[in-house]
Amino acid sequence: MLIWFFFSLHSFYPAIFFAMKCWLPLLPVLSTLLCLSQGDVGDFSPCLNFFYRYWPPSGLSGTPICQNYTNRYYFATLYSRERRSPWFSAYLYTTPAGKRPKGVWKYEPQLANSNASGVMLPFPIPPKKVDQTVVKSQAVQQDYINSSYTRGHLNPSLHHQNRSERRSTFTLTNVVPQKMDSNYGPWSELESNVNVTLNKYCAGPAYIVTGIIPYRMDRWLKDEHRVAIPEYLWSAYCCPTYSQNLPESLRRTFPTFAAIGRNDPNSTEEMVPVDRTKKKFVGYDVRPMPLTDLEIYLRERYGREIAVFSKQCL
Incomplete structure (x- = not known):
């Protein structure tokens, strides 16, 4: 208590x-x-600036990580040690520039050793040489090799401007097992649409939180039951200062916008119906919705009240 x-x-x-x-x-x-979880891994206080009004989403518990790359904080993640995957990542949107950098996958040494630095490190080469304390504490590259899932960013490289920001997103504590047709199909389209919308109409800081909705009974990436697979992904933004010249199609998407995407084409359709008229990516639909609707679905699945943004970003 x-x-x-x-x-x-x-x-x-x-x-x-x-x-x-x-x-x-x-x-x-x-x-x-x-201490919010096993080990002295820190808390969100050094990186509260990534949350609207400095308030992390309420109602979820886990290991808070202020994602530190090259001795600078770039975003925040609430991580599940038991599932070896994140509940959500929170970040500030910045207009992207240039090509996507080559991703060098990294891990969090402080999850393996509470006395270790909180600066993310690249995995050793070859990947099999990774220390077993790291393997026990978090997902590693071997978990995703020869699986039918991609590494799905919660905080995408696409939503950041400079190369350091973009490279910081390539840590396995920021990714979940995501089906390829979701990652490179409707979910990628959602990320691109959010990019265009915020770049054009958001006149101040834009706060984004992207997370997962688990299955009612956990499913796992491999037989070892190490990395949990999400049934859905969700994302929401908060842009409290925006253009007053919004087109009619966007008037309901400010100051907040939310969406849920299917990661399993065989999932039920209570949250996201399937558009079977599509010729491609059938079953990986993404459903835009008001923030209040997203929070209703989160409450139903998690069994508790979850608030994504302080006072609904108002």
């Missing part, structure tokens, strides 16, 4: 949480209680 209390305090009152964290050297008992 105490751990849950302080996690809730962190989710709902980040300013208070940050102030309390400054007192931790004087309060060793409280410091122990504030």
